[in-house]
Amino acid sequence: MDFRFSEREEMLRKSVREFAENEIPPKMEAMEKTGDFPAELLKPMADLGIMGVITPPEYGGVGLGYVARTIALEELGRVCGAMPMALQVHHMGCAVINDFGTEEQKKKYLVPLAKGETMGVVAVTDPTGGSDVVGMKTSAELRGDKYILNGRKCFITNSHNSDFWVVIARTAEGAKGLSAFIVEKDFPGAKLGRKENKFGLRGANTGELAFDDCEVPKENLLGQEGGGLAAAIKTISETGRTGMAATALGILTAAYEEAAKFASERPLYGKPIAALQAIQFYIAEIYSQLEICRLLCYRASWLKDNDMRCDNEAALAKYYTCEAAANAAKKAVEIHGSYGIMREYAVQRLLRDAMVTIPAGGTAEIAKVLLARAALAPFKKQK
Ligand SMILES: Cc1cc2nc3c(=O)[nH]c(=O)nc-3n(C[C@H](O)[C@H](O)[C@H](O)COP(=O)(O)OP(=O)(O)OC[C@H]3O[C@@H](n4cnc5c(N)ncnc54)[C@H](O)[C@@H]3O)c2cc1C
Structure with missing residues (x-):
């Protein structure tokens, strides 16, 4: 190794x-x-x-x-x-x-x-619920040489910063009835909806896309008709979760650095608060989480680079690192005393940003559903 x-x-x-x-x-x-x-x-x-x-x-x-x-x-x-x-x-x-x-x-x-001429977008989530991908209502119907899309996508990252979007829509009933399309923003019937007003990760645009009899040329079907769920799952579980984990890892690193720096500089009782054992323990906890999360994040990415299965490892890295970033940022705010809740100090932003990583790319509960499945699989009785 x-x-x-x-x-x-x-x-x-x-x-x-x-x-x-x-x-x-x-x-x-x-x-x-x-x-x-x-x-x-x-x-x-x-x-x-x-x-x-x-x-x-x-x-x-x-x-x-x-x-x-x-x-x-x-x-x-x-x-x-x-x-x-x-x-x-x-x-x-x-x-x-x-x-x-x-x-x-x-x-x-x-x-x-x-080349950075535009930004990538993957629009899976319908207002009917992000966790229940198969429950989506956005539809696509083949009419002549065009698919006609109707419906709405919500919480879509980069929605308003891109010239085209990969959109998952329903072409038939059931899990095998989802398909992926590349939809240009100027196609007739494609519309930008509202921009969301998030409390964290504010500079990453999140918004709605709407399709009102949107005309998508047949050649813009991405993959096979009916292959949309597999495409969405592969992309979310390999690229999305490793990416969210790495985003949270950056926030966790910042939380550690801000907490350690403040603790080393803030004098109380004639010494920096880093001399207090309670503060040292908090810093040790943040530092330990950071080291653990680094291993989880880089392991999942290494597996992907080596063409090995990484879905469970990516789910673990995503769930664990996002939670750790939020916990570390909260602790970092507390170490700052009242300064921690002031806008001039980065730690309040870190806490807001870390909280937003938790549902994005699949919630903690969905990650636990996947991890429980993996953990129980070796003990499942054959029928
Ligand atoms: C910042 C941000 C960026 C995003 N970017 C994108 C994007 O680019 N593209 C995109 O398609 N989507 C995007 N999303 C949407 C995101 O993937 C969904 O919000 C997420 O999947 C959760 O869906 P939901 O919000 O509808 O919650 P719901 O699915 O309605 O879940 C509500 C609650 O129920 C819980 N729950 C659901 N199912 C289960 C279960 N089986 N067992 C236990 N608990 C369960 C959830 O964990 C959650 O606590 C983004 C979200 C955020 C916050």
């Missing part, structure tokens, strides 16, 4: 850290205020290689893979959680087109994504 990063990965970490520390902070006040993603950073992010980090070079990417992606997401998240949130969903859009697209679809849609 070798836990070292390659030289190329270390270089990527260094360049993303430099980018994140220099370019993101000047944008953060506006991101917090407006809830808008700073689209002007897409091109520099593409130049760094992180828009196309998992996209093969023949489609404009750099093909470094999932461990490299986790490094990039962690480093961005250490400065501002909204950035990796938006980027990791962009990668979901890249992955689903790379995995299921035709050669023509990849040339047309994957290349601009890898």
